[in-house]
Amino acid sequence: MPKPLNWDNAADIGILLSQTHPEIDPLSVRFSDLHRYVIELPDFKGDPKAPNEGNLEAIQMAWHDEFLDRTQG
Secondary structure, eight states: OOOOBOTTOHHHHHHHHHHHOTTSOGGGOOHHHHHHHHHHSTTBOSOTTOOOHHHHHHHHHHHHHHHHHHHHO
């Protein structure tokens, strides 16, 4: 059973977003859309109102790392 995710699990969320949205360049995503993508993940159990800009930046960068691994690896 997958572990429940919250805003502090940037690396795990980045992996899942890369798998869920492989066609999207993470750096082109607005934070409002990123927020929506995260809370739509089945294993995400965090408070939808709790993230701050730092949480979203960390998730976006983790997703970007995964994106680069997939497209340039």
